[in-house]
Amino acid sequence: MQCFRTWRALTLSSRHITVWWSRAWSSAAGPGRLDLRGIYPPIATPFTASEDLDYPKLEENLHKYAQIPFKGLVVQGSNGEYPYLSEEERVEVVKTVRRSLPTDKLLMAGSGCESTRATMKLTERMAAAGADTALVVTPCFFKGRMDSRALIQHFIKVADCSPVPVVLYSVPANTGLELPLDAVVQLSQHPNIIGLKDSGGDITRIGLIVHKTQAQDFQVLAGSAGFLMAAYCVGAVGGVCALANVLGQELCDLERLCVSGCWKEARVLQQRLIEPNTAVTRKLGVPALKQAMEWFGFHGGACRSPLQPLTEAETQQLRRDFSSNGWL
Numbered sequence: 001m002q003c004f005r006t007w008r009a010l011t012l013s014s015r016h017i018t019v020w021w022s023r024a025w026s027s028a029a030g031p032g033r034l035d036l037r038g039i040y041p042p043i044a045t046p047f048t049a050s051e052d053l054d055y056p057k058l059e060e061n062l063h064k065y066a067q068i069p070f071k072g073l074v075v076q077g078s079n080g081e082y083p084y085l086s087e088e089e090r091v092e093v094v095k096t097v098r099r100s101l102p103t104d105k106l107l108m109a110g111s112g113c114e115s116t117r118a119t120m121k122l123t124e125r126m127a128a129a130g131a132d133t134a135l136v137v138t139p140c141f142f143k144g145r146m147d148s149r150a151l152i153q154h155f156i157k158v159a160d161c162s163p164v165p166v167v168l169y170s171v172p173a174n175t176g177l178e179l180p181l182d183a184v185v186q187l188s189q190h191p192n193i194i195g196l197k198d199s200g201g202d203i204t205r206i207g208l209i210v211h212k213t214q215a216q217d218f219q220v221l222a223g224s225a226g227f228l229m230a231a232y233c234v235g236a237v238g239g240v241c242a243l244a245n246v247l248g249q250e251l252c253d254l255e256r257l258c259v260s261g262c263w264k265e266a267r268v269l270q271q272r273l274i275e276p277n278t279a280v281t282r283k284l285g286v287p288a289l290k291q292a293m294e295w296f297g298f299h300g301g302a303c304r305s306p307l308q309p310l311t312e313a314e315t316q317q318l319r320r321d322f323s324s325n326g327w328l
């Protein structure tokens with residue numbers, strides 16, 4: 001803990017200090033906590049035909065996202081294809097996003113690696129590159145040994161040394177493991193762990209986490225658009241949703257309806273978002289998200305190999321999932 005405090009005092013740049021403190025206070029987040037409330041797209045990473053990073057296309061997407069009332073952007077969530085980027089690329093993408101992101105928007109950077117040591121190092125680099133907060137996914141390669149004991153010590157070590165607040169990331173569809181409830185509750189007591197992005201979609205679990213972490217002002221984000229309204233109902237404060245890469249304004253509208261208690265309208269909108277969301281996540285994954293981005297005027301393009309483009313039949317299915325809900 002001492003390490004975290006000293007680190008923060010010594011390493012926060014003046015930009016961090018000004019922006020961090022100006023965003024820090026809020027009734028929901030509690031004093032001194034970065035306020036996470038709102039919607040974030042976990043932005044996709046555009047590649048050229050030869051699978052190099054395509055920075056001009058990334059910047060064009062960022063300019064379009066600047067028109068949408070997002071709370072901020074997640075850089076290198078699952079849909080950023082972070083496991084396929086080198087460490088240098090991961091840091092460079094965060095620097096690029098930071099340069100074009102308005103200072104009142106949060107930059108949440110994925111810094112999770114398989115080892116604790118590598119995660120600590122990358123988290124420090126992400127903070128130096130301009131991240132406001134680090135999103136740390138559960139390590140999973142040795143998932144048989146990733147019990148609460150291992151995961152708690154992993155996240156505590158990372159949070160102790162992170163210059164920026166840490167958000168836990170549980171995404172069982174990709175990692176094959178869920179961050180256990182008891183681990184989340186214990187970790188919520190760490191002063192530098194401010195929230196959780198839960199992509200599992202189990203609403204009873206999300207509600208229970210909110211309930212059991214109330215004393216810590218711990219902020220829970222829905223990790224997918226299909227259960228965003230339900231998550232708001234049980235106390236989540238926002239969402240990190242792949243679908244926001246495509247229907248960003250609509251997800252911000254849903255947030256506004258939920259926050260203002262317009263549940264009937266929220267339900268109508270939520271229902272129309274479920275099928276397209278499933279299509280770009282569990283059903284067809286990142287290649288579908290990138291295809292849908294093309295239809296909606298963003299640069300998606302191809303994924304990095306071994307991810308393959310959609311087949312013709314999958315593309316048609318994806319189109320139906322958007323058009324049958326009135327989006328295309």
Ligand SMILES: O=C(O)C(=O)C[C@H](O)C(=O)O
Nearest residue numbers: 042077078079224241242
């Ligand atoms: O890409 C991410 O990171 C996400 O959180 C996306 C999420 O898995 C979703 O289902 O929207």
